[in-house]
Amino acid sequence: MIVIKVGGGKTIDVDAVVSDLAELWKAGKRFILVHGGAETTNEVAEALGHPPQFVTSESGYESRRTDRRTLEIFEMVYCGQLNKMWVEKLQMLGVNAVGLSGIDGRIFEGRRKDKLRVRMNGKRLVIRDDWTGTVEKVNTELIDLLLANGYLPVLTPPGSSDKGEAINVDGDRAAASLAAAVNAEALVILSNIPGLMREFPDESTTIKSIPASKVDDYMEFAQGRMKKKVMGAAEAVADGVGKVVFADGRIESPLTAAINGGGTHIEQ
């Protein structure tokens, strides 16, 4: 079982991912697909007159300010437009895909942060009407049921709080928790970069392999959100995922390339 996370960047070649995935699926390999949609959400939020805002946590991480209207727009894009786009493209290639969010069957369950201490536009704030949270538990029963019956699960945030509320959860972290929960042989994270680079953005400096135990030595190369992704990868490997691969989603046969050694491999 391989869990694939595809980011929401516009330069990712969705058709290349889908056709590669369909071919591998038909050859008998089993996958769960998790997709993002941040860029499109920003565009739609702008168009609907509710522009995106971002907040920075006390520990320095940036995340989307998710008031109720933002959550609704987030669901429109992630669960509507993009989830059904992935399902349609897979169905058109003969793969019986089923698209679900993390609140369906509470696949991605976690805690809603009822109080966010953040900085926004330089000011310290406590936000109480926010709909974000962290995946703490992956309920795999529904996914197992789908896989056992020949369906390819196509998953997306939001997740569900322990009370059943929809919460904006980080897609990379959700995919990593999922990969650990299903004991995946690999988690492949496709985005618009070829992997972790020693000298960002020089793609020729992409690091081929990182031992999970040595991830700390490589953190100096990780920029911005990549820090969180690399740490998450090390955690996933510690939790039993065979390996985590950061690979290029802009190329032909991106999955096959990643499986065959492309990108940055983090493993024991």
Added chain:
Amino acid sequence: MIVIKVGGGKTIDVDAVVSDLAELWKAGKRFILVHGGAETTNEVAEALGHPPQFVTSESGYESRRTDRRTLEIFEMVYCGQLNKMWVEKLQMLGVNAVGLSGIDGRIFEGRRKDKLRVRMNGKRLVIRDDWTGTVEKVNTELIDLLLANGYLPVLTPPGSSDKGEAINVDGDRAAASLAAAVNAEALVILSNIPGLMREFPDESTTIKSIPASKVDDYMEFAQGRMKKKVMGAAEAVADGVGKVVFADGRIESPLTAAINGGGTHIEQ
């Protein structure tokens, strides 16, 4: 098994439907929920600068002109905003709901109309880039699997063409086909009217019961889209559905009321 179709009208009391449904579900009754979303789709399409257009078929029925961008907006609202709203509200009442569209697992499968002969703004037109179709087959395997494992399926258009393309299908007709396919004891259609009225819009003239074989005698009372709904109901009963109930979705305990004789009952 009861199939419930809830229209997308803004006056429908969604919370009343959900709490009634949750109570009946927990008492052991089994349901499949199908929802609409036309009104919200119109609003979002306006807000996104792609206002809704409607066409009239040669046989006199009005439907949404669905170009590719409209299909995308349709999916945002039906599969994103509204499908996840229903799932979230059910999850918050402890019902393990799973939201799916008709392209997921090809639940609602049909034929895409590759050429629409219509009238639009008074002119006769042939439209070729349209994404509408008709449900011809309900693939119940996935629904059966969900129900057998304790999940409440929450379904919505679009459907899937035989090639896997997403197609805008009529929600009432999809629900009727579904009710027939699962041999439902009843199909309950909740909307913002109390049933078929002899003297529309005088709600005190709501007709209590119509024998399916006599539906033709009552067609004179059906206005606009209600004609299609009443004919669809007669077809569903002919196809083996126990009864079809048109009932009020604006009241407390709307489902219980409909099951206990409220609204207009069409049966053998």
